[in-house]
Structures are given as structure tokens and as C-alpha cells.
Amino acid sequence: MCRLFALTSQDPVSPMLAIKALDVMREGHDGSGVGLFLSGLSGPFEDLTDCPILSGIFTTAGIRRLDKYMMDHDFMTKYKTSTRIFTAPPSGTPKRDVYLARAYEKPEAWKNMPQEQQEEEMVRIRLELRRMGEEKHDMTVFSFWPDTIMIKELGDPLTIGNYLGLDRKDFNARIILAQGRQNTNYAINLYACHPFFIQGICTMTNGENTAFLPIKEFLESRKILGYEGYQSDSEVFTHILHFTLKRLGLGIEAYKHIINPLGDKQIEEHPDGPFLKRLKETCRKLIIDGPNCVIGCLPDKSLFMVQDSKKLRPGVVGGKPGIYAFSSEVCGLDAILPDRDTTKDIQPMHLDTVIVPPTREEIHICRQTDPLHLQH
Amino acid sequence: MSPNRPITPSTLSPKDLPWQIDWNKSKCTLCGQCTTVCPVKAIELGVFRKREVKTPIGLLTPPKNEYSIYYGIRQKTDPAFSCIGCGMCSMVCPNGAIMPLHNDEKDKLIFHKNIGGKPRTRGGRRNESDSVLDRIKFIRISMLTDPAMDAGRHEFNLNTLLGRVLPPEAGLKAFQKNGWVPPVREIYPLIIGGMSFGALSPNMWEGLQMGVAYLNEEMGMPVRISTGEGGCPPRLLRSRFLKYVILQVASGYFGWDEIIHAIPHMKEDPCAIEIKYGQGAKPGDGGLLLWHKVNKLIAAIRGVPSGVSLPSPPTHQTQYSIEESVAKMIQSMSMAWGFRVPVYPKISATSTAMAVLNNLTRNPYASGLAIDGEDGGTGAAYNVSMNHMGHPIASNIRDAYLNLAKLGKQNEIPIFAGGGIGKNGNLAANAAALIMLGASGVQIGKYIMQAAAGCLGSESDRCNVCNIGVCPKGITSQDPRLYRRLDPEKVAERVVETFLSFDTEIKKIIAPLGRSTSLPIGMSDALGISDKDTAERLAIKYVV
Numbered sequence: 001m002c003r004l005f006a007l008t009s010q011d012p013v014s015p016m017l018a019i020k021a022l023d024v025m026r027e028g029h030d031g032s033g034v035g036l037f038l039s040g041l042s043g044p045f046e047d048l049t050d051c052p053i054l055s056g057i058f059t060t061a062g063i064r065r066l067d068k069y070m071m072d073h074d075f076m077t078k079y080k081t082s083t084r085i086f087t088a089p090p091s092g093t094p095k096r097d098v099y100l101a102r103a104y105e106k107p108e109a110w111k112n113m114p115q116e117q118q119e120e121e122m123v124r125i126r127l128e129l130r131r132m133g134e135e136k137h138d139m140t141v142f143s144f145w146p147d148t149i150m151i152k153e154l155g156d157p158l159t160i161g162n163y164l165g166l167d168r169k170d171f172n173a174r175i176i177l178a179q180g181r182q183n184t185n186y187a188i189n190l191y192a193c194h195p196f197f198i199q200g201i202c203t204m205t206n207g208e209n210t211a212f213l214p215i216k217e218f219l220e221s222r223k224i225l226g227y228e229g230y231q232s233d234s235e236v237f238t239h240i241l242h243f244t245l246k247r248l249g250l251g252i253e254a255y256k257h258i259i260n261p262l263g264d265k266q267i268e269e270h271p272d273g274p275f276l277k278r279l280k281e282t283c284r285k286l287i288i289d290g291p292n293c294v295i296g297c298l299p300d301k302s303l304f305m306v307q308d309s310k311k312l313r314p315g316v317v318g319g320k321p322g323i324y325a326f327s328s329e330v331c332g333l334d335a336i337l338p339d340r341d342t343t344k345d346i347q348p349m350h351l352d353t354v355i356v357p358p359t360r361e362e363i364h365i366c367r368q369t370d371p372l373h374l375q376h
Numbered sequence: 377m378s379p380n381r382p383i384t385p386s387t388l389s390p391k392d393l394p395w396q397i398d399w400n401k402s403k404c405t406l407c408g409q410c411t412t413v414c415p416v417k418a419i420e421l422g423v424f425r426k427r428e429v430k431t432p433i434g435l436l437t438p439p440k441n442e443y444s445i446y447y448g449i450r451q452k453t454d455p456a457f458s459c460i461g462c463g464m465c466s467m468v469c470p471n472g473a474i475m476p477l478h479n480d481e482k483d484k485l486i487f488h489k490n491i492g493g494k495p496r497t498r499g500g501r502r503n504e505s506d507s508v509l510d511r512i513k514f515i516r517i518s519m520l521t522d523p524a525m526d527a528g529r530h531e532f533n534l535n536t537l538l539g540r541v542l543p544p545e546a547g548l549k550a551f552q553k554n555g556w557v558p559p560v561r562e563i564y565p566l567i568i569g570g571m572s573f574g575a576l577s578p579n580m581w582e583g584l585q586m587g588v589a590y591l592n593e594e595m596g597m598p599v600r601i602s603t604g605e606g607g608c609p610p611r612l613l614r615s616r617f618l619k620y621v622i623l624q625v626a627s628g629y630f631g632w633d634e635i636i637h638a639i640p641h642m643k644e645d646p647c648a649i650e651i652k653y654g655q656g657a658k659p660g661d662g663g664l665l666l667w668h669k670v671n672k673l674i675a676a677i678r679g680v681p682s683g684v685s686l687p688s689p690p691t692h693q694t695q696y697s698i699e700e701s702v703a704k705m706i707q708s709m710s711m712a713w714g715f716r717v718p719v720y721p722k723i724s725a726t727s728t729a730m731a732v733l734n735n736l737t738r739n740p741y742a743s744g745l746a747i748d749g750e751d752g753g754t755g756a757a758y759n760v761s762m763n764h765m766g767h768p769i770a771s772n773i774r775d776a777y778l779n780l781a782k783l784g785k786q787n788e789i790p791i792f793a794g795g796g797i798g799k800n801g802n803l804a805a806n807a808a809a810l811i812m813l814g815a816s817g818v819q820i821g822k823y824i825m826q827a828a829a830g831c832l833g834s835e836s837d838r839c840n841v842c843n844i845g846v847c848p849k850g851i852t853s854q855d856p857r858l859y860r861r862l863d864p865e866k867v868a869e870r871v872v873e874t875f876l877s878f879d880t881e882i883k884k885i886i887a888p889l890g891r892s893t894s895l896p897i898g899m900s901d902a903l904g905i906s907d908k909d910t911a912e913r914l915a916i917k918y919v920v
């Protein structure tokens with residue numbers, strides 16, 4: 001099993017906080033890797049909300065190739081925080097040349113480009129860089145998106161956090177998703193590390209998606225930019241959410257109806273029954289299976305958690321107005337938010353989607369049996 | 377050998393026959409039940425003359441012959457009356473005095489089953505026990521990385537969809553706009569495939585229908601049954617049970633006059649319409665109901681005179697091209713029920729199946745494709761068609777699914793597999809293998825005949841006289857003296873038991889794979905086989 005921790009806070013906090021929570025839960029992961037998603041950035045990135053930030057790991061040669069590529073495409077570096085480390089890496093972590101998070105000013109040509117097209121372009125560039133990197137093994141690119149930094153590395157989360165100096169101001173953020181990896185059946189590849197990201201949508205999972213292969217085949221056959229290169233059975237959760245929001249124009253409350261549709265009897269009794277029946281039929285290939293707890297962040301910076309239809313994985317949400325955290329285990333919450341009212345902690349059950357909106361005032365629970373808010 | 381006993385090229389000895397009757401004189405009481413029950417008159421009462429040489433001690437009295445006669449069972453060796461190994465004689469014998477035994481070598485009868493220049497016709501199966509499906513293993517076991525599901529405790533969702541499913545975007549758009557969408561039925565993935573009223577006896581048909589109705593109404597399992605080509609009894613057409621029935625139309629259009637006329641009186645729409653273009657047992661041949669079986673009732677339902685053989689043409693005579701066959705026929709059938717009923721073609725598995733499939737993907741009214749593999753059974757066919765014609769089901773289904781996946785239409789056109797599923801008794805495993813190769817469901821025929829009615833057929837050419845109306849179990853006979861052996865209630869009970877045990881077994885397969893929320897269609901990562909070429913051909917894992 002992996003361990004997950006996410007938090008959303010009015011005031012920017014250090015990602016080390018989330019890593020500490022992972023460390024408290026270390027019995028549940030084997031210290032084989034850590035993945036971080038940071039958004040609502042403060043510090044130098046705060047004012048660059050319009051500038052896509054490229055996150056990844058590069059060799060020195062890779063950086064040179066990156067620079068050339070970005071210059072050729074008329075991107076101007078606005079700010080960067082690159083981490084070059086000269087001490088030896090901790091055991092289990094490979095030696096890397098550069099960890100990079102670099103904000104770019106968009107090219108001139110994008111000025112009059114519709115937003116949607118710009119979003120496509122950013123995915124295209126990320127994919128192209130990934131392909132270039134895979135060819136020469138000199139770049140690993142996690143995200144290219146405004147107000148988003150992603151870091152993934154192999155090794156023990158706490159050790160890596162200290163090694164990379166993640167307590168620097170540059171990394172303070174209002175939204176943090178962190179995963180402590182339990183190495184299972186897939187070979188360790190940074191692209192297989194959670195969280196996964198596409199166009200402002202990020203998710204990470206504790207679980208095993210046993211329906212991975214047919215789902216992957218279905219997503220790939222959609223011919224949607226970015227639905228490719230699956231290295232992890234959990235990556236499809238991100239793309240199903242992307243498909244739900246962007247292609248079907250539905251809200252987060254529909255997500256669970258796609259990945260774990262209600263039974264036929266429940267659908268019949270549901271106020272939106274006919275719609276849900278249609279959704280279940282047409283999205284049948286996106287039904288997930290196996291034990292899974294998904295935590296994610298939406299483009300509007302809401303955080304959410306959903307459980308599989310049998311609730312086979314742990315997950316708890318708690319906090320207080322201004323700061324809420326999502327954790328695989330209560331001990332993770334206790335370590336970070338000891339002064340919250342624990343009686344208000346929520347352990348989402350098999351029908352629930354728990355959402356903390358960007359206002360961070362309270363936790364919303366959306367049950368699958370509730371009516372949907374559909375625009376007709 | 378007496379000099380006047382003629383020997384012709386076709387004179388055979390019992391040793392030349394596929395089955396030899398082992399009769400035990402000391403147990404036999406000459407009750408005559410075996411000779412009466414034998415469906416092919418392969419045995420008769422025999423009068424045997426026996427000579428005994430009596431040689432007294434000493435030289436005074438010369439030895440002498442004593443003659444006696446005794447009665448017993450004699451096996452005929454005339455090819456027309458050769459034993460079919462059905463074993464009915466042994467079933468009825470009160471003393472266990474008789475039993476057919478299979479020849480230990482290939483029989484000579486096969487060379488003589490063409491007396492009068494007529495090649496052998498028969499019913500049954502291909503008589504080939506090898507099965508790729510049996511060799512497929514389910515290798516992806518969930519254990520420690522993720523807990524396996526519990527087949528006994530967890531909730532499972534095994535139902536599948538029959539009907540054209542729109543892609544998500546189009547399906548939701550049509551919902552918002554209240555537009556027409558193709559009809560879709562949610563059904564159980566194990567379907568009783570087309571066996572006609574006529575091919576089957578009335579008792580068998582009734583038993584199957586009752587079993588299906590019970591599964592639906594009492595057990596909540598949406599099991600469906602295809603009529604085969606032979607129409608549908610008028611009472612069923614006008615009953616609410618019609619919704620459990622897939623009406624089949626084939627090249628003879630038998631029974632369709634009745635069906636069309638019944639449309640205004642139908643209380644329910646049928647589940648679907650299956651247009652049969654081919655069947656796995658005898659690709660390129662139409663249905664065949666020999667005159668033996670065309671009695672008054674059958675004739676009335678089919679709308680034909682009684683006592684004549686009813687061969688269906690190999691193809692639909694009104695059509696001359698695939699566009700014609702697929703598009704127009706599907707469209708007219710859809711129209712007949714106001715576009716509320718899924719309509720799909722059934723073809724025999726063939727290397728050209730992809731062309732049909734590709735055509736269907738472009739036809740918005742096509743609701744699916746049923747593919748029937750070479751191991752399919754039939755009530756009547758030429759031996760050569762059964763044994764040698766046709767394409768194996770596994771690779772055809774796999775190709776079809778991968779082809780759809782490439783087009784992104786794997787959720788839009790369900791593929792149903794038939795032919796040899798459970799031929800060696802491994803129904804759930806075979807069905808699961810096909811589903812994970814990409815089938816949305818499977819059709820069975822022979823299996824349900826064996827399980828629900830005790831059909832004697834096996835893969836070693838046992839019985840197989842379904843075509844001539846003498847089925848000793850009353851399954852495929854129209855002779856009331858034979859079919860009254862079959863109690864429809866008991867058949868129904870066995871149907872229910874078969875489906876319930878299948879349901880448990882399929883859960884026992886998919887639960888350890890960590891699947892429960894949906895039928896694992898196309899979950900090929902769970903499959904493995906110990907043959908490299910097969911693994912490569914099916915794009916599954918090679919495991920030894």
C-alpha cells in the first residue's frame with residue numbers, strides 16, 4: 001500500500017509538513033519514493049500565475065536541450081528554482097544533475113490564442129519534452145502548467161525532502177498533495193510515481209486498479225492529447241477525471257458515478273436515474289475495480305477524496321476553517337493538525353465524495369444517492 | 377465362413393464399427409428393453425446355435441455333436457444400423473448386462489457412411505476434444521498488493537450490455553437533447569443460443585423457457601434465450617415473457633409470418649432480434665430440419681406443410697452484398713419494432729469477420745455482433761461441414777475486440793462469442809476466458825442440452841442422431857413417445873441450477889483477479905497460456 005497526504009491551507013505552508021505526515025505513516029510505505037504536487041504557490045511564483053511552470057529532472061545536457069527547445073518556441077524564463085546538489089544522494093536515490101521548476105513567459109504568438117488552445121499547447125509541449133527525454137535519457141518532465149510544481153524522486157520521503165531542501169520559501173504552497181510510495185508490481189520509473197497531472201487536474205491513489213488494462217485501452221483510443229504513456233494503473237484515475245470534467249462537462253460529483261456507478265436498483269430510485277443509467281452505459285469502460293482511495297485536486301483548487309465501491313482502503317479528512325488535510329491514516333492528520341476537532345473528522349464511505357472547496361470553510365460530502373446538479 | 381455368405385465391400389464386422397456391444401449372457405434375462413429403446417435399432421434379439429462336442433471316456437462310444445440354441449442380443453453390422461454408442465441400452469437394462477464400448481482403433485464405418493452416394497449427415501458437435509479455451513489460465517491473482525474480492529460475500533456486477541452504446545460524449549448529448557439513442561439491454565452474459573422450436577422438442581423448449589423465466593423473475597438474473605430459426609409459439613409471442621427472448625431470423629424466414637402478424641398484439645418487445653447469417657457448426661450452410669421432425673405443430677409455427685424437409689438457403693436470398701445484408705435488414709427489423717429493439721447479426725467465425733465488423737461499426741442501427749466458432753453444435757449438418765469448416769472462436773473474438781479497440785469502439789458494439797464454450801464441461805472458465813479476450817457475453821447450446829436435459833453427445837461421436845428425430849432423451853425429437861421422456865419442469869430446474877452454479881464459478885474466477893464492479897471484458901492481462909504461439913496470437917501472456 002502507499003500512503004497519501006494532502007492539505008489545503010489559507011496560508012502557504014512548506015511541503016515538508018506533508019512529508020512529515022508521510023513519515024508518521026511510514027509503516028504503510030516502504031520509503032521507495034515520494035511524489036509531490038504543489039499549487040497555490042507563494043514566494044517568487046506567487047505573481048506569475050499566468051506563466052506555465054515546467055517541473056522535472058534534468059541532466060546537464062538535458063538542460064541545454066531544454067533551453068534550446070524553449071527558446072526555439074519563444075518561451076522566456078521568468079523565474080526558476082533549480083536545485084543542483086553536490087553532496088552524495090541518500091542511498092536508494094540516484095544522482096541527478098538538476099531538479100528544476102522554471103516559470104516561463106508565454107510566447108508572443110499565444111497572445112490571441114484562445115485559452116483552450118493554450119491549454120492544449122502546454123500539454124503538447126510537455127509530451128514532446130517527455131518524448132525527447134525518453135529518447136536520450138536526459139529529461140524527465142512532470143508538469144508544464146501555471147501555478148504548479150511537481151517533484152518526484154526515489155527514496156525515503158523525509159530524507160529526500162531534506163536532501164532537496166524542500167523547506168525553502170520557493171516551495172511554500174497552499175495546496176499540497178504528497179504520496180509515499182510502496183513499490184509493488186511495476187518497475188520503478190519516475191513516470192509511474194503519483195501524483196499524476198494533466199491540465200490542472202491532479203490525483204494520487206492508494207490502491208490497485210485491477211481494471212487497468214481495458215481502461216487504458218479505452219482512454220488511449222479516445223485520441224485525446226495526453227492520454228498516453230501509462231506507466232501506472234493509477235494514472236488512469238487522473239485521466240478519467242479529466243475526461244469527466246473537460247470532455248463530458250460534468251462536475252466532480254459525477255466522477256464517482258463514472259468510476260463506481262451505483263447498482264441498477266439504486267439508479268432506478270435516484271432522482272437523476274435516467275441520466276445515471278446513460279452515464280453508466282456509455283462510460284462502462286471507465287469503471288474501475290479493486291481497492292482504491294483517490295485524492296485529487298481540481299482546476300479550481302478544490303481538494304477531494306473518493307473511495308472504491310467497497311471502501312477497501314483507509315482515508316480520513318479533517319481540519320478546521322482555513323486548513324484541511326486528507327490523509328490515509330488518522331495518525332497523519334494528528335501529526336499535522338493536532339488541534340483540530342477530531343469529532344468532525346470524516347472517513348468517506350463507499351458512496352461519498354468529500355470535497356474541500358478553495359474557500360476552505362468546511363468539508364462537503366456528496367453522496368452518490370444525492371441528486372446531481374446538472375445543467376439542462 | 378459358409379460359402380454362400382456374401383461379402384461386399386461394405387460388409388463389416390463389429391470390430392469395424394465405432395462402438396461394440398458388450399453383452400453378458402449370464403446376466404441377461406431377455407427382457408427386451410434394450411432392443412426396444414435403441415434409437416437406431418442397432419441391436420436385435422438373436423437366436424444363436426451352439427454346437428458342443430461330447431467325447432465320452434473310452435473308445436467304445438464315438439464322440440458326438442450336441443446342438444442347442446440360445447437367445448441373446450446381436451449387434452447389427454449393417455452401416456445403416458450401426459451402434460451410435462448412446463448407451464441407452466445400458467441405461468435401461470435392469471441387470472447391467474449390456475454396454476457399448478468404444479473401438480480401440482479408428483473405425484472402418486467412416487468409409488461406408490455414404491451408401492447410395494449420400495454423405496453422412498448428423499447432429500451434434502465437431503468431435504474434437506482439444507480446446508484452446510480450456511488451456512487458458514487466469515494468472516493475475518490479487519493477494520497482497522490488493523486484497524482479492526470474496527466471491528461469497530462481496531457484491532458482484534456481472535451483467536453485460538446488448539445493444540449499440542454511444543460514445544460518452546454523444547450519449548450524454550443525446551440525453552440532454554432528448555434525442556434517439558439505440559436501444560440497449562442489460563443482460564446476463566451467459567445466453568442460451570439459438571436452438572429452434574423444431575430442432576428441439578416441445579418439452580425441451582418449454583423447459584428452457586420456464587427455466588429462463590424463473591431465473592429472471594425469481595432469481596433476478598436477466599438471462600436471455602434465442603429462438604433459433606423456427607419461429608416462436610404464438611402464446612409466447614403474446615406473453616410478457618417475450619422480453620426474455622431473442623427472436624432469430626435466418627435465411628429460411630421460418631415462422632416470421634406468424635411473428636410479424638403478432639407484433640400488434642405483443643405486450644412486450646422481445647429482448648432483441650438476431651439475424652443469422654451463419655453458424656459455427658456448418659458455415660456456409662443454412663439451417664436444416666429433416667422431414668422426420670416436421671410434424672403438424674412445427675409446420676404450423678413455421679408456416680410450412682408438414683412432413684417435408686426444411687433446408688434454409690445458405691445465404692439470405694434477397695441480398696447480394698454485405699451492405700445489403702447488414703444495413704437494410706438491420707434497418708427493416710429495427711423499424712418493425714419502432715427502433716426500440718436491438719438488432720444484431722450472427723455470423724460464423726471466419727477470417728473475414730473483420731470486414732463484417734467494420735461494416736457494422738459504421739451502421740448506427742447495428743447493436744452487436746454474435747460470432748459462432750467452429751465448435752458450435754447443430755441439430756443437423758453434413759459431417760464434413762461440422763468437422764472441417766469454420767474458424768476457431770478465440771482468435772476471431774480477440775481480433776474483433778482489438779479491432780474495435782483500435783477504432784475506439786470497444787464499448788459501442790458488443791461482441792458475443794459462441795461455439796464450444798464448456799465443450800469439455802468447463803463452462804465458467806471458457807466463458808471467462810472469452811470475456812477477457814473481449815467478448816461481452818457468450819452463447820451456449822450443447823452445454824445446456826447436456827446439463828439441463830442429459831444429452832448424451834460427447835466429443836467422441838457418441839449419439840449425434842439429433843437430425844433424424846430419434847433422440848433417445850427426447851431433446852431433439854418430435855415424437856411424443858420420445859419427448860415425453862423429458863419432463864419440462866425438471867429441465868427448467870436444471871437450467872436454473874446450471875446458471876446458479878455458473879454464477880458462483882464465474883465469481884470464483886473474477887474475485888481472485890480483484891474484479892467485481894464490472895464484467896472484466898477485455899481484461900487480457902489476466903490471461904496466460906503455456907504455448908508461445910497461441911499467447912502471441914491472442915496477445916496474452918506466455919506462461920510455463
Ligand code: SF4
Nearest residue numbers: 414459460462463465
Ligand atoms: S448404445 Fe445406443 S445405439 Fe448402441 S445398442 Fe445401445 S441403445 Fe442401441
Ligand code: SF4
Nearest residue numbers: 831832833839842847
Ligand atoms: S441425446 Fe439427443 S440431442 Fe443429445 S446427441 Fe443424442 S440425439 Fe442429439
